Amino acid sequence: MQSTRHARIAGRYFPCAGTIVKPPFNAVLEFCVKRLLRRYVLPTPLYSGVPAGIFISSRLIFGMMSKVVVYSTQNCPYCRMAKAFLDKYKVPYESIDVGADIEAAKKMIDLSGQRGVPVITVDDEVIVGFDSQRLNQLFGIPDTSDAFDVLIVGAGPAGLTAAVYCGRKMLNTIVLSENIGGQALESWAIENYMGYRMVTGEDLMKKFEEQARNLNIRLELDRVVSIAKEGNLFRVRTASNSEGRAKAIILTQGNRPRKLGVANEEQYLGRGLSICSTCDGPLYRGKRIAVVGGGNSALQTAIEMSGIAESVDLIVRHSLRADPVYVEKMKTKSNITVHTGSQITALRGEKFLSGITIRDDQGIEKAIDLDGVFIEIGWLPNTDIVADLVQLNGRKEIVVDVNGRTSVPGIFAAGDATNVKSKQIIIAAGDGAKAALEAYEYLMSEWKEA
Numbered sequence: 515m516q517s518t519r520h521a522r523i524a525g526r527y528f529p530c531a532g533t534i535v536k537p538p539f540n541a542v543l544e545f546c547v548k549r550l551l552r553r554y555v556l557p558t559p560l561y562s563g564v565p566a567g568i569f570i571s572s573r574l575i576f577g578m579m580s581k582v583v584v585y586s587t588q589n590c591p592y593c594r595m596a597k598a599f600l601d602k603y604k605v606p607y608e609s610i611d612v613g614a615d616i617e618a619a620k621k622m623i624d625l626s627g628q629r630g631v632p633v634i635t636v637d638d639e640v641i642v643g644f645d646s647q648r649l650n651q652l653f654g655i656p657d658t659s660d661a662f663d664v665l666i667v668g669a670g671p672a673g674l675t676a677a678v679y680c681g682r683k684m685l686n687t688i689v690l691s692e693n694i695g696g697q698a699l700e701s702w703a704i705e706n707y708m709g710y711r712m713v714t715g716e717d718l719m720k721k722f723e724e725q726a727r728n729l730n731i732r733l734e735l736d737r738v739v740s741i742a743k744e745g746n747l748f749r750v751r752t753a754s755n756s757e758g759r760a761k762a763i764i765l766t767q768g769n770r771p772r773k774l775g776v777a778n779e780e781q782y783l784g785r786g787l788s789i790c791s792t793c794d795g796p797l798y799r800g801k802r803i804a805v806v807g808g809g810n811s812a813l814q815t816a817i818e819m820s821g822i823a824e825s826v827d828l829i830v831r832h833s834l835r836a837d838p839v840y841v842e843k844m845k846t847k848s849n850i851t852v853h854t855g856s857q858i859t860a861l862r863g864e865k866f867l868s869g870i871t872i873r874d875d876q877g878i879e880k881a882i883d884l885d886g887v888f889i890e891i892g893w894l895p896n897t898d899i900v901a902d903l904v905q906l907n908g909r910k911e912i913v914v915d916v917n918g919r920t921s922v923p924g925i926f927a928a929g930d931a932t933n934v935k936s937k938q939i940i941i942a943a944g945d946g947a948k949a950a951l952e953a954y955e956y957l958m959s960e961w962k963e964a
């Protein structure tokens with residue numbers, strides 16, 4: 515039997531320091547561990563009396579082998595994050611590239627009912643997407659630390675830059691984020707980040723991540739669900755049932771994609787409807803697809819997909835708003851058909867999406883048979899978790915001053931989630947740096963021990 519690094523107790527997986535575990539021994543071990551857990555761990559209420567700054571999540575010791583398989587594609591940033599997560603917690607897994615292996619792709623679609631990556635199987639359990647919450651529940655390990663000086667929400671360009679600046683100021687810093695890289699991961703080609711003539715979003719964000727990890731920063735994959743002020747500290751809770759406190763907060767949680775607003779949209783997500791062309795694009799090789807939107811992201815996606823798919827219908831509600839450089843490039847692609855003044859009014863298909871109906875400005879409807887639709891119609895700020903805490907504007911963006919201060923002392927913000935008008939990587943990164951320096955200033959001159 516193989517070296518075991520994770521084990522299952524009461525349906526959960528626990529790390530076990532590379533022990534060779536054989537079945538008979540395993541049963542005895544599990545019994546002992548359960549006794550230990552009952553005696554020392556289970557009676558401890560998870561959230562009562564948690565000291566300031568300590569993060570607690572589900573975890574512990576030994577048990578039976580679990581077989582983990584990651585179905586992924588080469589350019590999918592979420593697949594990379596899922597694998598990085600498993601690597602971090604030393605979980606052995608088999609990786610299958612469904613972009614290259616058609617049979618494996620069919621198997622993945624059968625198993626998950628999804629045409630989207632990543633899909634992760636853990637024994638009989640099928641996890642669709644990079645579900646950091648579930649992965650944390652299964653494999654997250656215990657860790658405690660002293661009170662944090664700064665807690666950063668989000669690890670996009672703004673959050674990772676803020677982390678580097680906090681690290682260089684020797685602040686005890688934690689970054690909590692649902693993924694590492696943020697929206698930039700969705701970009702096939704970035705041509706306006708200084709120092710690079712052209713770089714993929716994934717490569718650029720890898721560099722950001724490496725730079726942050728070089729410093730003494732804790733980077734945890736988790737979703738923050740609430741932040742509350744408690745005396746001179748902030749208490750933060752996460753989706754994986756962890757909680758902790760920090761003296762200052764930097765909000766950099768960016769944006770999320772806008773929905774189409776068509777009936778049955780949820781039903782087809784991952785079954786023909788995609789919000790990540792970088793991830794799911796390779797699964798539509800030789801197929802007919804549509805891209806919805808008229809901005810830079812939509813045109814970038816249409817251009818990239820024209821090299822992968824058989825045909826691309828670009829559905830634009832009003833007129834094209836993309837930079838002329840993309841419009842010109844698109845004109846050179848013979849398999850892209852542009853439908854301006856049109857919107858999707860219906861999605862159809864049985865298990866998977868097989869067609870859409872569009873309606874134009876004159877009210878004329880047209881049915882299009884296809885295999886996939888990529889939604890590229892803009893983003894909404896991820897500010898629900900702080901809606902009752904800091905001042906938001908009419909667009910639900912966090913209102914900040916020129917130095918990244920919010921309406922609440924000790925809370926700073928940067929990037930696309932703020933009222934700064936231009937949403938760009940270089941601007942988010944620059945504002946992340948400003949927010950971190952301002953947080954440092956606050957901790958040095960304003961924050962007081964209780």
Ligand SMILES: Cc1cc2nc3c(=O)[nH]c(=O)nc-3n(C[C@H](O)[C@H](O)[C@H](O)COP(=O)(O)OP(=O)(O)OC[C@H]3O[C@@H](n4cnc5c(N)ncnc54)[C@H](O)[C@@H]3O)c2cc1C
Nearest residue numbers: 668670671672691692696697698738768929930937938939
């Ligand atoms: C397809 C596409 C192409 C683009 N191309 C370019 C380009 O060429 N050049 C350019 O300059 N800009 C480009 N942009 C815009 C650029 O990516 C954004 O402006 C930039 O990423 C914003 O950075 P941010 O850190 O503010 O937010 P984001 O990048 O959105 O990062 C936010 C982070 O916060 C996390 N998060 C959200 N909510 C929570 C929560 N509750 N708890 C924990 N974590 C949370 C997210 O998972 C994410 O990691 C592009 C965007 C897209 C979508």
